[in-house]
Amino acid sequence: MTAGSPGAAGNAAPARLRELRGRELAAALRTDTADRAAELAARGTAPHLAVVTATADESSAWYVRSIARSAEKAGLECTVVDLGPGAAESGIRARLRTLSADPTVHGIILQTPLPAGARLEDLASAIDPVKDVDGANPLSLGRLAAGLPAFAPATAEAVVALLDHHKIPLAGRHAVVVGRSTVVGKPAAHLLLDRDATVTVCHSRTTDLAALTRTADVLIAAVGRPRLITADHVGEGAVVIDVGTNVTEDGSLVGDVDPAAGARAGALTPVPGGVGPVTTALLLQHTVRAALTL
Amino acid sequence: MTAGSPGAAGNAAPARLRELRGRELAAALRTDTADRAAELAARGTAPHLAVVTATADESSAWYVRSIARSAEKAGLECTVVDLGPGAAESGIRARLRTLSADPTVHGIILQTPLPAGARLEDLASAIDPVKDVDGANPLSLGRLAAGLPAFAPATAEAVVALLDHHKIPLAGRHAVVVGRSTVVGKPAAHLLLDRDATVTVCHSRTTDLAALTRTADVLIAAVGRPRLITADHVGEGAVVIDVGTNVTEDGSLVGDVDPAAGARAGALTPVPGGVGPVTTALLLQHTVRAALTL
Structure with missing residues (x-):
């Protein structure tokens, strides 16, 4: 029965379906993130998110552009490192290690899909857990499961x-x-x-x-x-x-x-x-949190 | 209704309760472990398990003795490192690091209970994952959850x-x-x-x-x-x-x-x-596996 359908003309009115919108929460998270990013900027630190991609997938490209746009709006720097769909696992891993060691980078995301045969869970081990803002490193998942501080996906x-x-x-x-x-x-x-x-x-x-x-x-x-x-x-x-x-x-x-x-x-x-807009807002929030602790 | 009770005198006989014993499986695992330990010994490596305890708990002491006995029977070396119930977290962590770095040690267990305030999940991060034969390091749990090779608890x-x-x-x-x-x-x-x-x-x-x-x-x-x-x-x-x-x-x-x-x-x-005897047998099996790969 759909809400308000004629069949419900009896006693109890059918419950109205509640829409659990994410945009308001996402906006509130973004405002908070922008405030903290501004504080950091005032102290000379630009919170910086690096997104590593190795795919020609169109919906992935769309998602990465939307992250980059949101980051910019919130006052975060966002670098997209496009290694192309032919990238070797060793090359992806090496780049994640370089970014992990780079003191100007605070958050690192490895975008999926990955080249055939490569596994996110495996490659993400190369992301420093303190910069693992999308909780992809198995150590982050383990710490989460163990009730220890970690970034959740x-x-x-x-x-x-x-x-x-x-x-x-x-x-x-x-x-x-x-x-x-x-x-x-x-x-x-x-x-x-x-x-x-x-x-x-x-x-x-x-x-x-x-x-x-x-x-x-x-x-x-x-x-x-x-x-x-x-x-x-x-x-x-x-x-x-x-x-x-x-x-x-x-x-x-x-x-x-x-x-x-x-x-x-x-x-x-x-x-x-x-869920979508909240996810993107949380990625940026995580990046600013990482910048505050690094 | 208990199995074989008179009330079941009708058509279907009541199902008999099957006892899922662990001792036979444990014995088979121990035999396999002892064989591998003997092979390793022939090559000059004594598989070596270190059990770190920091408690006066009686049932823990009983369990540790039973592990040590089983290890000895299977041809493994077992060292119990008793730090006492007053051990500081820093001391426990330092000892786990020392054992992780010790090439003669292949498996490390941190026994619970721990001194008040200390958390296994936190301290076990100091156990090298390749020696983490009881899967206590959060990285082991994360790798397990991610479908990557790791020792399970x-x-x-x-x-x-x-x-x-x-x-x-x-x-x-x-x-x-x-x-x-x-x-x-x-x-x-x-x-x-x-x-x-x-x-x-x-x-x-x-x-x-x-x-x-x-x-x-x-x-x-x-x-x-x-x-x-x-x-x-x-x-x-x-x-x-x-x-x-x-x-x-x-x-x-x-x-x-x-x-x-x-x-x-x-x-x-x-x-x-x-479950108990199988657990102990698996700890020893993990230690021999660790010794084979280290």
Whole structure:
């Protein structure tokens, strides 16, 4: 039943679907980051983010441009180091080491996709953890899981930041994460556990996915398959966070959640305009934090 | 209903409870380890495990003696470095660094409990990951989560090794881990995910624990509370792995699972004699593996 549908003409009005927008939170984070960047600049330090890419992928290029634009607006320096799709692993690793050793660089991101055969988890070991603003170095993930200070992957942190911003409680609630990637699913699970949620991680091999996801108070879709999560996967009134940013053939952006799932959900993030802008804002915030401690 | 109870005199005979013993697997692992240790000895290398303790805890002392005995039997050298319960964090860290740099030492364990205020996750960062045979360094956990080679905490690995030994399938099944510790619950969750199980992590803040654990095909109790898991927590025919080794006032060992839960479980590990002996055997196996690669 969609909100306000005629079938609900009885007693209880159908719950309105709450849209968990990310733009306001992202704007607040950017303002805070810009303020701190200005302070640093006054002391002679320009917070500096380096983005290493080794791909000809169009949506990656689009994302990198959007990071660079946001960085510039917030008063951060952003250098894009484009090694090209033919880059060798050794070359990528060497560049990450050089940037890690460069005192004028405070944050380092290694953009995906990578050349065939190269693995982010492996190469990111070459990023100094204090500059690992997208939490890609396995040491960052391990420290996160162990409850020690570390940068979380920005997307995973954006999930929890959005839930907090919209005052959605997590302690004692059942969070179901669909997707077990090292960059989103696993770190999101750790962040949610750290907030006292009971956490289930589902994936492509899960038997009867919909039966499991329907038990979620908070459902995180982070699987990278357009509209995999339908109304059938969502419990009545559940909070649904859509991490998916799938580019369709006509160039538009669709999430992992079918918008029709909003008929059952109590709250849902839009795509675009949900997790995405918060992720970018957190990357910049991390970079300024790194600049403050380095 | 207990296995073979008169109430089952109808059609289907009640399933017999399968005891998932660990001693046979532990013995097989020890034999393999002893063979490799002998090979190494023939080449002039004595595989050498160092156990650092900083506690007056009796059950810890008992465990350390049992590791030392097993090591000796398998042909490994074992040095217990007892820093005493008053040891300072800086002293423990310095000793772990010295042992990491010592070419005659192949495996290093930092025993818990630690002096008040000291955290295993923090201190274990000083253990060289190639000698981190109990997977205590956060880098080991991060690499494990990222699917990169690393030593898993022996207890967590013992859970999966026992399931494999008893030919219990994991892919697509629902594994519920009770306990979110860095040494057992979290790494066990990663190992189970890596085996394509759907994984839920529960803990002290979980709402209606029994309702959740009853949905488990495979239930892992790793919470450290005697007999917390009762028959009410176990689904009919579920496989139950009891990681608990709680020492009672009279000095006996009891698990996290009430033996009465065996009335509903399809399979259950004994305590003692289940996960424990496999854990010790894996620690020694890891040490020999480290000696082979160093």
